[in-house]
Amino acid sequence: MRRVSRSRGATRSSDESSFDLETELEHLHPRNFGWALSCCGWDREEAADVLQTTYLKVLDGRARFGNRSLFSTWLYGVIRRTAMERRRRRTTRKILLLRHAREFVPTPLVSTGTLSVHAGRLQEALATLPRRQREILHLVFYDDLSIREAAEIMGIGIGSARVHYDRAKKRLRRSLGEEYQEGIKG
Amino acid sequence: MNSNEEEDDLKAKFGELRAQQESGFPGFHSILDRAPRRTTHVETGWIKCDGWIPGLALAAVIAAFVWIASTGNPSLEERFFVDGPSAPAPFVLGQLVVGEWSMPTDSLLDLSALPGDGLLNELPEIGILPIQAPDGAQNESSKQRIPA
Numbered sequence A: 001m002r003r004v005s006r007s008r009g010a011t012r013s014s015d016e017s018s019f020d021l022e023t024e025l026e027h028l029h030p031r032n033f034g035w036a037l038s039c040c041g042w043d044r045e046e047a048a049d050v051l052q053t054t055y056l057k058v059l060d061g062r063a064r065f066g067n068r069s070l071f072s073t074w075l076y077g078v079i080r081r082t083a084m085e086r087r088r089r090r091t092t093r094k095i096l097l098l099r100h101a102r103e104f105v106p107t108p109l110v111s112t113g114t115l116s117v118h119a120g121r122l123q124e125a126l127a128t129l130p131r132r133q134r135e136i137l138h139l140v141f142y143d144d145l146s147i148r149e150a151a152e153i154m155g156i157g158i159g160s161a162r163v164h165y166d167r168a169k170k171r172l173r174r175s176l177g178e179e180y181q182e183g184i185k186g
Numbered sequence B: 001m002n003s004n005e006e007e008d009d010l011k012a013k014f015g016e017l018r019a020q021q022e023s024g025f026p027g028f029h030s031i032l033d034r035a036p037r038r039t040t041h042v043e044t045g046w047i048k049c050d051g052w053i054p055g056l057a058l059a060a061v062i063a064a065f066v067w068i069a070s071t072g073n074p075s076l077e078e079r080f081f082v083d084g085p086s087a088p089a090p091f092v093l094g095q096l097v098v099g100e101w102s103m104p105t106d107s108l109l110d111l112s113a114l115p116g117d118g119l120l121n122e123l124p125e126i127g128i129l130p131i132q133a134p135d136g137a138q139n140e141s142s143k144q145r146i147p148a
Helices: A021-039 A044-060 A071-096 A117-127 A131-142 A147-154 A158-176 A178-185 B003-022 B028-032 B052-070 B076-080 B117-125
Strands: A003-007 A010-012 B041-044 B047-050 B091-093 B096-098
Touching: A021 A044, A021 A071, A021 A131, A021 B003, A021 B028, A044 A071, A044 B028, A071 A147, A117 A131, A117 A158, A117 B003, A131 A147, A131 A158, A131 B003, A147 A158, A158 B003
Parallel strands: none
Antiparallel strands: A003 A010, B041 B047, B091 B096
């Protein structure tokens, strides 16, 4: 089994202090699931599939940690790519099966059944944002990452990441409206 | 509006969302050991495959097989040659190219006529056949009269 080492709360590969890759995946799992949900438009089944595929890729060695960043950052990138691959495949399938479109019942993009009103509204507002804007807000505010780390995960430059970040905040402010203003005052 | 206040508020909102979402997440091992959803499962005798691409490929092969069987088994010549094997081949004689040659079929029934008689009878009607000089020009000396 491949082994990586922990560093600054995340991990870097090293020969000195190492531990199981599976243990590290398990340790990061809750955050991974949140990120997978965001990448999949809060479709829980799809997020679970994406996460399983990602874990198998990592454990089988199909996705290899190149030690060029934090392990958690790299893993987020793998989750994001896996979700995009599956989305592309699903789109192709829908096009090919277009004649059965009447029978196709799309799953709701946002399922806020178990969330409070505030959290549900935030999730709905996030769902209206473009993908990159949604991703950067999630990485910065949900995962407490810096804009630079978010840019690395998203595979874009730091300048583009800042632009997405600013636009995302403005759009989210507009979407949340009064509730947002009350939150600032309160 | 202070940017720091705005970011703090967003962090609080996202923190609340994260706390509520994480409480309902499935565990690591339940994710790892879950059976993946299958879009198509094809299992016909000796063929076993998962996924929609093998299913479509198999359906395409079967459809092609049925189409070939339903249209009979035409020969390659009929399938690929537009004119078919019975199209008249052009008859080339020197610079004279006769694409369509017609001959009364009565002579074929005349058993006393020798093969080629019909051809010899037809040639005088063509008259003088110009023979092209190497430089492309024609002159009188190069014209030859075909004897009747």
